Amino acid sequence: MSGLTLSGVTLRLAGRTLLGPLDLRVAPGEIATVMGPSGGGKSTLLAFLCGTLDPAFAAEGTAALDGVALTGLPPEKRRVGILFQDDLLFPHLSVGGNLAFALPREVKDRAGAVAAALAEAELPGYENRDPATLSGGQRARVALMRALLARPRAILLDEPFAKLDAELRGRMRDFVFAHIGARNIPCLLVTHDPEDARAAGGPIVRL
């Protein structure tokens, strides 16, 4: 069973139910959207899927990726990529270093892979640049490339366009969706912007 499957996922904090029970299936190449008000547990759901849920939260239900249960696996073994509202580029590494950090170990031609990713992000030759010197849009593209270079089997988007200005948001959205679509992996987007949901084109869950 390929794709991302959530069944009966319920998240609680101090006995209070934040979310769920939620059932959802996202097929490869599909972008599903979870919409809801802020504080509604959207980001918590993504943390649950990544495996970075704070111990203060209690979770029930299961999540599986391509038929393999995610629950119980540490985050680094899940191969679930994530893009946040902030790009979270590591400030002590160069742009190339950020990308190389994500590359799996077995990739031999690391410089080549990084260069190819930069070309794809329309930032050729940016390997040695300080991420702090890039524009917001450039940083967001590098962050996406970094997430994709880790070869995730699914990708989660945590309001990745919320901090971009209106003009940039549309272009960035197209860029992200195009690249994710090309990887043919399931994608889960949480947002409170109906524009995002419409552009994603997949199933929509309202919390």
Place this chain on the structure above:
Amino acid sequence: MIGRRIFLGAAAGAALAARAHAQAPAWPAVRERARGKPVFFNAWGGDERTNAFVAWAAERVRAVHGVDLRHVRLRDTAEAVQRVIAEKAAGRESGGSVDLIWLNGPNFLAMKDQRLLFGPFAERLPNFRFVDVEGKPATVVDFTVPVEGFAAPWRMAQIVIVYDSARVPRPPRTMRAMLDWARDNPGRLAHPAARNFLGATFLKQALFELAPDAAPLGRPATDAAYDAAVAPLWVWYEALRPHLWRRGAQFPDGGPAVRALMNDGELDLMISFNPAEAAVSIANDLLPRTARAVGFADGSIANASFVAIPYNAANPDGAMLVADFLLSAEAQARMSDPRHLGNPSVLDLARLPPEESRHFRDIPAVPGMPSPGELGRALPEPHPSWMTRLAADWERRVLR
């Protein structure tokens, strides 16, 4: 291989020297056992000239005997005594942290009485035969206490008055005269607190001059003898104290602190235990060029400094080698040299073979060095119990 041959050669030389001296049959074995091991020499570290001398001695014993001498600089000799006592209390009967200790007076008596000393060893040292035991009895009787070989002498000390001749053309040479002088020159005389050795000696020197009878000072102080002897001393001292530096309310830490005050011009007069104090200090810019030294008119207290080995020392062999080196003509000559320490030697120079006595020929005459006539007669130290009582008594009076 070469190193080993030098080692064997040195050992053979030592064996020859030892055969000449029948008292020390085991000396070559001592040398062999000591080689390469550290000797922790616990010595008061408050005087830079002495520290430099110890550093020089460390270099020499490393070169001559291959002994690794390390100077543990003490604020107070009592620290090392205390450490040995603490080790005994903890049952450490060997491998102690103190190998050699510079002491005399109450510290020596305390260690000897509590059987904390290794020995007797002094007479086993090859160079001990040159010590002027007859001419300088303080080398075998420390503060009236027979040393009995539990410590080896290494330098002589005698009280002198150090004064700035530019300001004090005719220094007072008795304690009574000093009181008159202090009245005329308030705040220009200081002595260290009595818990300090030099401070206590200032009081002892006054006691010799002022006590109705000096004979009881050679015996342990009984209550009656003490009270009788010190009564005039305290009358004199209470008269003097308001005219001392800082009105006798604060006292410098020790001899070097007094010297620094004199160098700054705060003081005109002080006492020192080293006849060469003025000469050495002038040479090192530690006293004005006009500083001079002179003994007390009726004699000045003299004593010898000793080195002793704690009973639980980790390296008694190395400690003996160092004690013997300190008695060598080479070390004694450097010590007498006013460019270095300037203390009188413990040796009888006439007894030295010519190749040894040549070390003393290079000592120059320098300004500030008192002539034997100016130095005057040597007085023996009183029994240590006098110093202990005087110090406690002084503390009660001053802290009242």
Place this chain on the structure above:
Amino acid sequence: MLRSAPALTLALFLGPIVAGLAGTALPAFGYLPALGGHAPSLDPFVRLFEQPGLGRGVALTILSGFAATLLSLAVAAGFCAAAYGTRSFARAQSFLAPLLATPHAALAIGFAFLVAPSGWIARLISPEISGWARPPDLASVNDPWGLALVAGLALKETPYLLLCLTAALGRSDVGRAVTLARTLGYGPFMAWAKIGLPRLYPSIRLPVYAVLAFGLSNVELALILGPTNPPTLAVTIVRWAADPHLDLFFPAAAAALLQLALVLGAIGAWRAGEIVLARAAARWRIAGARGRSPSPWAGLARGALAINFAVAAAALLVLALWSLAAAWRFPDDLPSAWTLANWTREGPRLAAPAGTTLALAALATLLAMALAVACLENESRRGVDGRRALWALYVPLLVPQVAFLIGAQALLVALGADGAFAALVWAHLIFVLPYVFLALAEPWRDFDPRYARAAACLGAGPTRVFFAIKLPMLLRPLLAAAAIGFAVSTALYLPTLFAGAGRWTTLTTEAVALASGGDRRVLAVYAFAQAALPLLVYGAALALPAWLHRNRRGMR
């Protein structure tokens, strides 16, 4: 393994304190069979109270401790009130760290070189202004009232409290609250007194207590600047503990307990004072008095801090001058002859204590960093709140050193570990760890956990996240903490003296030993070297991340 880090850390640094206090308490009540004390008795205390000058020594201890703490707090808080938000506040920040890195002893020695009757100040004004052809008979150091000691303490504790206040300010919105109060018509000082300080004080309470405890119990400053006749209680204890008369160990232990009681009592009294003051201030705060603007106190507080910095800088300068002097006689303004001989002559003998200082500080700091990072990492991975352990961290700073070092030394001797280098490192660790931990805790807890999560989602395991992301991103606070730990270790006097058993000498023990008199030029060499070492390390800690991250704007 990480889970046991907090327990291990607490055992490592509280264990010796508890054991040492027990080792002090037994002989204080007459029990120490090895020294002939077989039955419990009050005799040590009887003997203690019979000592001449004890009452005055205790009174001096209390007065100088409280005076130094009040003065430091007043100047630090006053400066915040006077200068917060101005350029001089920011400028003062850059002076704080180097001043804090300078060991107490070096500053005190330099201070004595400045203010002694034959000190630099007297030389500069003599004979032209003062009319002194020779130094006056004036007790400007080692004065019987302990004023020089109070000044020497305040010289170092004022910047420390100012740093604590600045850190607390950065973590709160007190700055805005004060600004708000000023828009309501309150003068800057009133706004601080009524709004700022009451809100900030709780977060600097423990540092204030630590300052009070240090002021009441430190030995090296009292030796260098304090009254001599009688000295403060701590000096008396150290003197007795080192006396050849074995039986003085009992009253020394009793005096150490008295010292402990004194410090705890003083902290209690201070706390009571806080409560009374808070009650009294409650009504005053809402009574509406606005205060004058500009406040007359503002200039005083600014001036006091400026003097503090100037004196500290001059103290270091005069050390440098003396270390290069061949001859410098009163009343010359400067040495009449210069030389490098003091350095070349002392250099070889300086090497061993400098090496020990360096090795000791490096090892103690590394260990402390490893323990602190393990605790903090455990905290952040398991989501526990480690802030409750804050009091435990302050224990070594609140309990007077001499109170447990006397007992700890006896234990070390009994174990045959006195003078072992490991014991010395351990003794330093006890004092280095709290500072390192406090320096790291805030940056560690503030570290944005999303970076670690982002790295984990890119396939990096916990070890890789820790070494490739967290450590390098926290390089600056890590190195700053290391510099602080290094400076703390370099400055330690009493722990080195007791645990080192005289076999290990550091620049600090050498400088304090030489401070008892003698040659100012030699003392200056040691004191200057003692000050220079932590300053160099501090400079390196500042320069290294700046250089490494010269092309990383996000790391500045």
